[in-house]
Amino acid sequence: MPDWVCLCVIILLLLSLLTIAGFIVYSGLLSEINIQTGSPPIKNVTFAYKLKEEPYRNCGQLFKECRSVGPKLSCIGVFYDDPKKVLGQRCRCAVGSILGEGESKPSEELLKRYEKSGFNVFSFPEVTHVVTASFPHRTLLSILLGVRRVYPRLNHYIKERRLCAHPFLEIYxxxxxxxMAPLARQGDFYVPEVRQVERRLPAGEESHSDTELSGSTDSNSEYSSGSGILLSDSRETSRAPSSVHSVLSPDEGGGDYGERSSTASASKQLDWELNGGQQGTGEEQNHGASDQKSLDTASQEWGVAVGGEE
Incomplete structure (x- = not known):
């Protein structure tokens, strides 16, 4: 082979490598990721969705279906389970299109178009505080890079501050x-099909996911932190923080969001101080139950307040 041919081949290979490297960087490989607690990126929204129970890597087909029905609408995905704790085929996600936000209401024609395609319609409220981050969406590779780079940092942020943040939403x-992951009214972000499954669980039985995903319980979310069972049928109730987490990265951390023992220890320490360092006997113990309820609430609120100082 002539030398000039070899040289051309080498140049082409180098150009190909540079093109691939540039594409990866453009997709967000080196983009800065800022995790914070603050206002959500969306207001109260009405969206059309389909719920699937399958490995999260298969959700791309649902996004394509949403774009085929409403190509100009923003897409949204809600991920209810931690794939590190739940079998892939049992991971639940609701994927759909945002039909209306804030004061803007979806038209009847738009609603009928999605309902005809087999979508359900649901609404999420606007909350004041969420854990949030953003990542560039320039190519299909951006989605994978976001999964690899953003979720480990979200997980670390939540665990470090002992926050209760679930489920995880992605808005495109x-x-x-x-x-984003709401820090209050989490139950309002669970679509009806998911809540119905939780209600059917017998008392004392845990749901698919591990319930020890957060070290502190949000004082505004109304769920039983131990059982994983909804407390009532109202929209304000929420399941245990057992089903959080979208597709977490296997290489930069994951798993539990904290240890419940830290909240329990804080509660016991406060109890000890309130009783003057004594365990309490007789009439003091009779008042213990009511004091303990207030104490538990205080310790729970303290856990969320720590994250709000960010």
Whole structure:
């Protein structure tokens, strides 16, 4: 082979490698990731969705279906289970399109179009505080890079501050992937099919996921932190923080969001101080039950307040 041919081949290989490297960087490989607690990237929204129970890597087909029905609408995905704790085929996600936000209401024609395609319609409230981050959405590779780079940092942020943040939402709009997990009213972010499954669980039985995903319980979320069972049928109730987490990265951390023992220890320490360092006997113990309820609430609120100082 002539030398000039070998040289051309080498140049082409180098150009190909540079093109691939540039594509990966453009997709977000080196993009800065800022995790914070603050206002959500969306207001109260009405969205059309389909719920699937399958490995999260298969959710791409649902996003394609949403775009085929409403190509100009923002897509949204809600992920209820931690794939590190739940079998892939039992991971639940609701994927759909945002039909209306804030004061903007979806038209009847738009609702009928999605309902005809087999979508359900649900609404999420606007909350004041969420854990949030964003990542550029420039190519299909951006989605994978976001999974690999953003979720481990979200997980570390939540665990470090002992927050109760679930489920995880991804909003695709304006060339960005917005990630968020509400810190209050979490039950309102569980679509009806998921809540119905939780209600059917017998008392004392845990759901698919591990219930020890957060070290502190949000004072505004109304769920039983131990059982994983909904307390009532109202929309304000929420399941245990057992089903959080979208597709976590296997290489930068994951797993539990904290240890419940830390909250329990804080509660016991406060109890000891309130009783003057004594265990309490007789009439003091009779008042212990009512004091303990207030104490538990205080310790729970303290856990969320720590994250709010960020």
């Amino acid at each position: 709009r304006g060339g960005q992937i917005h990630y």
